[in-house]
Amino acid sequence: MPSPVSVRRAGVSLTLCCTLLVGATACGSDDKDSAATPSGTSTAEKQKFAKTRFVANAGLAAGATYQWIVKPFRAGKFKKGANGRTTALVKAGLAGAFTYNRLKAATKNAQGDPTLAKAVAPLTAGIDSLKDLPAKLRKGESTDSIVNSFDGVINSVKDAGKGAGAEVKDKVPSAGELKKG
Template sequence: MPRSLLRALVPLLLCALLAGTTAACDGDDKDSAATPTSTVERQKLAKTRFVANAGLAAGATYQWIVKPYRAGTFASGADGRRFALIKAGLAGAFTYNRLKAALRNAKGDPTLAKAVAPLTVGVEALKNLPSKLRKGDSTESVVNSFDGAINKVKDAGKGAGAEVTNKVPSAGELARG
């Protein structure tokens, strides 16, 4: 077999081999090893995911909304106000996104689901607030809304045995939402 033909066939054979192995791994079987099989495992993962998502929401709220507000960065004429408000708007959208995910996660654990169910309306009320932050509109009430929602989620988690601690997301995570 000529060398040029062998060079052309080797990549094709490797691609076919890789395609065959990935196709075998991508079956229609819903009960794969990657998904939890028992109720206990599902509940444990629900709490873990809840804590992770709520922790990211709490960290973003504190780092880019509450802390700059308390430092006076949102005040009219403050140095860096515009940039701080833009970051706060992004953090608000990120927080809303992560809190929605945390509430979805909580549904996997009966105790946690009962604890956070009353918070759904409060989290949904945050939906339009990031745009107010970016514009600098009524920052005090917006900051208090985010801070209050985070504290309620933390309290509900703690009461259900899923204590939430702040985890500040990176700027990249914040931008991705």
């Protein structure tokens, strides 16, 4: 059983991290993504930029999911009584919110390429279903199904990208990238 001090510290850390994440999400990355394409570019160049941004955002989502959700789950860190469970669940919750944010940005990026947009379109409902899961993950609720949901959506996005010529590889985000959200 964690000590009251460690629980309090985890609560303060969670509050601070959530505040940073909400602030970064409220600032939005969608405007940055749309501004990243120069206005005088050809359609082919815009499609190339769309694929590049899609791969970058989806890769960050995949890396965060693997590093802070799937890997600790497989190591048994989310089980009741596990050493470091609270910290692992808080990190997983934050990674889940980051993953959702990056996947939303990736689907917006995909709209710039017709083939990629067609491949990713069926996945939007799955991505939207992830929205409320980070809070449940932080609380330790039904971690098996939540981890499987994140892993399944990430694998679907990777498959869709590969089929459209935009192969996604895991890229573990730095702490700075997590804060930017």
